[in-house]
Amino acid sequence: MWYKKVWIYIKKYWQILLGITIAIVAAIFFGKSPDRITDLLRRKNEQADEELQAADKARTELLRQREANLDKYLDAVKVLEEKYKKSETEIKSKTKKKIKKFIKDSEQDPEGIAKRIAEENGWEYIE
Numbered sequence: 001m002w003y004k005k006v007w008i009y010i011k012k013y014w015q016i017l018l019g020i021t022i023a024i025v026a027a028i029f030f031g032k033s034p035d036r037i038t039d040l041l042r043r044k045n046e047q048a049d050e051e052l053q054a055a056d057k058a059r060t061e062l063l064r065q066r067e068a069n070l071d072k073y074l075d076a077v078k079v080l081e082e083k084y085k086k087s088e089t090e091i092k093s094k095t096k097k098k099i100k101k102f103i104k105d106s107e108q109d110p111e112g113i114a115k116r117i118a119e120e121n122g123w124e125y126i127e
Helices: 002-012 014-031 034-105 110-121
Strands: none
Touching: 014 034
């Protein structure tokens, strides 16, 4: 007869019984080794630290490579500028020589000189 009273009590207050059961199961599951939770948190923290270190290392390497590439670029630009200056000087001197030759060849015809200079340099002669 007492079990009928217990059954009625369980049906009426089942939420309390369920809460107590969950608390007991949780205490058994987590209570045996509280080090499991702290170990899990410690491993997660270590993993996050490793990821941060890897990201920092990658960023540092990227910046180093960027600086090296920038130095190479600036050196290449210097070399090209020097070559351009040399070739520009050569072109100017060659052009001056051609112009002097044209002037000597046709001293009496100034328009002929202008036409010939324009033809040689790929310019358009306008009267």
